[in-house]
Structures are given as C-alpha cells and as structure tokens.
Amino acid sequence: MNSELMEKSLLGTMMEENYLVLDSGIQTAFFEKQLHKNIYLTMKELANNGRPIDFITLLTTREPAELGGANYVSELRRFANPARFDEYLEIIVSKWKKRETARIIESAQNEQWESDNLIKALEKIDTDHRSDELLLLDEYLVSQYERPFIQGPDMTGISTGLQPMDYLLNGFQDSEFIVIAARPSMGKTDTLNHLALTAGLNDHVPIVFSLEMSRKTMTDRLISAAGGYSRLKMRNPYKHFDNSQKDTWMTALEHLQSAKIRIDDRSGIKVSQIRATARKIIKAQPDKRPIIFIDYLQIIRPEETTNNQNQAIGQISADLKTMAKEFNCPVVVLSQLSRAVEQRQDKQPMMSDLRDSGNIEQDADVVCFLYREDYYDQESELKNHLEITVAKHRNGPVGGFMVYYNKDNGRLASIR
Numbered sequence: 124m125n126s127e128l129m130e131k132s133l134l135g136t137m138m139e140e141n142y143l144v145l146d147s148g149i150q151t152a153f154f155e156k157q158l159h160k161n162i163y164l165t166m167k168e169l170a171n172n173g174r175p176i177d178f179i180t181l182l183t184t185r186e187p188a189e190l191g192g193a194n195y196v197s198e199l200r201r202f203a204n205p206a207r208f209d210e211y212l213e214i215i216v217s218k219w220k221k222r223e224t225a226r227i228i229e230s231a232q233n234e235q236w237e238s239d240n241l242i243k244a245l246e247k248i249d250t251d252h253r254s255d256e257l258l259l260l261d262e263y264l265v266s267q268y269e270r271p272f273i274q275g276p277d278m279t280g281i282s283t284g285l286q287p288m289d290y291l292l293n294g295f296q297d298s299e300f301i302v303i304a305a306r307p308s309m310g311k312t313d314t315l316n317h318l319a320l321t322a323g324l325n326d327h328v329p330i331v332f333s334l335e336m337s338r339k340t341m342t343d344r345l346i347s348a349a350g351g352y353s354r355l356k357m358r359n360p361y362k363h364f365d366n367s368q369k370d371t372w373m374t375a376l377e378h379l380q381s382a383k384i385r386i387d388d389r390s391g392i393k394v395s396q397i398r399a400t401a402r403k404i405i406k407a408q409p410d411k412r413p414i415i416f417i418d419y420l421q422i423i424r425p426e427e428t429t430n431n432q433n434q435a436i437g438q439i440s441a442d443l444k445t446m447a448k449e450f451n452c453p454v455v456v457l458s459q460l461s462r463a464v465e466q467r468q469d470k471q472p473m474m475s476d477l478r479d480s481g482n483i484e485q486d487a488d489v490v491c492f493l494y495r496e497d498y499y500d501q502e503s504e505l506k507n508h509l510e511i512t513v514a515k516h517r518n519g520p521v522g523g524f525m526v527y528y529n530k531d532n533g534r535l536a537s538i539r
Contacts, residue, residue: 126218128202129211130159135203137166138177142399144170146449147212153219158191162199165190173406205395206427281414281453284321286537287524291513292489295414295453299517300444302420302483304458304472305493306465310509311457312336313533314493315416316345318455323382328413330401331386334422338388345384348533350375355531391424394442398449405450413450417443419457420483437482444486458483460492470499474514490515495528509535 137143144166151167154160165185169176181196190196204211224245231241280294295301295318305311312335319329333341347354350371356363360372387400397417405413417423420443425435447454460476472492477484484490492512497503509528513521527536 126155126215129215130154130156131199131202132204132211133208133215134159134162134166135199135201136205136208137163138181138200139203140205140208140395140399141170141176142395142402143208144176146402147208149212152223153212153215155218155222158195161185161189162191162196205393281322281327281412282325283318284537285317285511285526285535287522287526288491288511288513291520291522291524292516293519295455296488296518297412297451297453298448299453299488300440300447300486301453301455301489301491302458302477302487303455303491303493304460304477304483306460306470306472308498309493309495310528310530310533310535311493312341312344312418313348313528313530314509314511314535315418315455315457316341316348316533317535319384319414319416320345320349320379320382322414323384324378326411328404328408328411329382329384330404330413330415331384332392332397332400332415332417333386333388334390334392335418336388338386341386341388344533345379346375349379351529351532351534353531354533391422393424393426394439394446395426397423398446401446401450405452413452415446415450415452415454417454417456419459421459440483440486444488447488470494472512472514484515487515488517489513508538 133149137147143149144163149163151160151163154163162181165181166176169180169184174180178193178197178200181190182193187193187196227241227244230236231244236244278289278294280289280292280296282294283289283292303311303314315331319331322329331341336344343357344354346352347357350368352360352364352368352375356368360369364372385404387397389396397415401413401415420439421436423439425439426442429435443454443456458477460472464470464472464476471494474484474490477490490513492514494510494512496505496508496510505525507527507529508525510523510525512523515521525538527538528534
C-alpha cells in the first residue's frame with residue numbers, strides 16, 4: 124500500500140475513532156500530502172475544542188476546497204481500518220524519518236554545517252515523534268522527598284466498600300487492570316454494582332459498560348441494592364411493595380442518584396469505543412477520579428474479526444490494560460471462567476480456569492474469584508455468604524475472605 128492510501132486510512136480511522144487524533148501521537152509533519160496535513164490540522168482543532176469530528180464538522184470548520192472537497196472527505200471513511208492503525212502509523216513515521224533525514228543532509232551540505240550540528244539534528248528526528256509526557260525518574264523522585272514525613276490518606280486507592288478487600292488491595296489503584304471472575308450465578312454483576320455505587324458515593328466517577336444487561340435492568344438492580352428491595356417485588360412495586368417500602372422509595376432513588384453512575388448499555392462494542400466514551404466523560408470531570416467497570420470481557424467485540432477466540436480475548440485483555448494506564452484509572456472487568464470448574468469435585472476457582480481466555484492472567488494486575496458454596500451445596504451453613512479470593516495481586520498480598528451477600532436484593536457488605 125502506498126503512502127497516500129495509508130494516510131487516507133489514518134484519517135478515515137480518526138473520523139471513526141476521534142480519540143486517536145490526540146492520543147496517537149500523530150504530528151502534522153508525518154503526512155506527506157499537503158491536503159492530508161490540512162485535514163489533520165482541522166481534526167486537531169476540533170478535538171482540542173472538544174467537538175466531534177465528522178463529515179459535517181470538518182467541512183464547516185474549513186473551506187471544503189482546502190480539504191479536497193466534500194466527496195474527498197466523505198470517501199475517507201471507506202479507508203478506515205482501526206485494526207491496522209498502529210501498523211500504518213509506524214510505516215508513515217518511518218517514511219517521514221527518511222524524508223526528514225534527506226532534508227537535513229541536504230541542508231547540511233548546502234550550508235556547510237559542522238558535524239556536531241548535523242549529528243544533533245539527526246538525533247532530534249528520533250525524539251521528535253515521541254510523547255512529550257516522558258518523565259525522568261529523578262523528576263518524579265523530587266516529588267517524593269517529603270512523603271514519609273507528611274500524613275497522607277489511609278487508603279490510596281478507590282474504596283471497594285468491603286473492609287477485607289480494601290485491606291488487601293488498599294483500594295483499587297490508578298492504572299490497574301482488575302479482573303473479577305466467576306462462573307454464572309455467583310454474583311458478578313451484583314458485585315460490580317456494589318463497587319460502582321460505593322465509588323460514586325465517595326465522589327468518584329464510576330463509568331459502567333453493561334454489554335450484557337440493558338440500562339433498565341441494571342438500574343432496577345441498583346435500586347434493589349440501594350433500597351434493599353427484593354428483585355422479585357421490583358417487577359411490580361405498586362403491587363408487591365408494602366407501605367414501609369413505598370415510604371423509602373424516594374430515599375433509595377436519591378441515594379442512588381447521588382452516586383452519579385454513568386451506564387452505557389450498548390452490546391458488542393469494541394475497546395476503542397469504550398475508550399472513546401470514557402474519554403468524553405473523564406474530560407468533563409477533570410477534578411475527580413474515574414473508575415471504569417465492564418460487564419463482561421468475553422462479549423467485548425474484537426477490533427478485527429478472527430476465528431481464534433483465545434487470540435481475540437488476549438488482544439482485548441491487552442487493550443484494557445493499556446486503557447487503564449492511558450487514563451491512569453482502575454479498570455474493573457468481569458470475566459467468565461471456563462467450564463472446567465463444573466467438571467471438578469472442588470468447585471473453587473483456580474488461576475488455571477482463566478487460561479482458556481487469552482492472556483488475562485498475565486495482563487491483570489489483580490485477579491479476584493467469586494464463589495458461593497450454597498449454590499453448589501443446598502445444605503451449606505454459609506447462606507448469604509460470598510467468598511472473594513484475591514488470587515493475584517501484582518503489587519501486594521493475596522488472600523481470601525467472606526462477605527455478606529443477599530442474592531434477593533443484590534446487596535454486599537462486610538461481615539462484622
């Protein structure tokens with residue numbers, strides 16, 4: 124593929140995935156064709172002003188003739204290929220380096236540069252395309268000098284609302300990719316709702332991507348947990364609620380409303396779409412800590428169609444880890460476990476149960492398993508108990524603990 128087509132592909136992809144305009148590190152100089160430089164500059168202007176980038180906004184921001192005309196801009200989306208974006212960008216940057224090297228050598232010959240100046244100019248090519256956010260370690264260490272002598276917060280992460288979990292993890296930490304895995308009916312979604320509600324009530328920004336359940340179903344579950352209402356009764360509160368429950372209805376709604384949970388219930392979305400939506404929300408709340416929740420990993424759509432499910436999940440997992448680092452916030456993702464659990468006499472989840480799912484075990488900073496003994500053993504004395512096991516903790520201890528879990532209303536709580 125020649126440079127012009129690759130440049131069109133980059134521009135077309137950025138029209139589809141607007142976040143790439145500011146996040147990919149592209150510079151105007153990388154484009155060889157002046158027309159493409161004009162289009163990218165217009166995209167960047169729109170992105171810097173927080174405006175969407177599409178056919179209409181491009182043509183109303185700049186004279187159409189400067190962008191190649193309406194037909195040219197419209198056709199760019201035909202070349203969009205998000206899965207090959209990084210590959211094409213790498214090639215475009217390589218070609219730019221060659222052009223820049225040739226230009227510098229020609230200038231050095233014509234103007235008789237000294238060798239030191241030539242070397243510096245050539246070295247600058249390698250640094251010009253890198254992120255300007257690189258930080259020397261000693262610069263970071265300066266900010267750490269007084270750390271042992273100034274009282275900081277007892278917990279550095281975002282609280283889970285479960286004391287033993289906060290003790291092990293010190294809350295959910297920024298940039299961490301956290302996987303909560305279990306077999307069906309163990310309480311994964313209720314756990315996610317509890318964590319999102321806790322984060323919101325602590326004045327953070329919980330962003331929930333519910334790929335499996337509709338916004339209505341998720342909201343009903345949250346109301347059930349917030350008010351302690353039976354989910355069966357929630358099907359028809361007018362008919363099934365008693366007067367005391369009706370009296371607490373508005374209080375429960377106000378409690379839930381104060382958490383300001385954002386829910387995106389689109390099915391089959393890609394990580395790139397999750398990233399784009401999260402970015403808009405995070406940008407609108409710059410003074411608050413975001414935390415992203417996804418239900419659940421195996422139904423996220425891969426960027427590129429593949430028949431290899433293991434490979435697809437592995438790429439999605441890696442992309443989620445990258446997103447956690449990019450946004451510097453916790454990304455908490457629910458995951459199904461393999462059916463191998465059901466074939467064993469001991470149903471307790473193990474790390475090996477994740478190995479059929481790409482590189483989740485490798486990518487995750489924290490892996491938690493959920494297990495309900497009373498699901499498998501109806502005679503169990505551990506009714507309304509959920510066992511949570513922190514099986515992997517890249518930066519701290521592991522361990523297991525019990526929490527209270529009311530499966531009728533979805534509430535979780537520490538056991539006192």
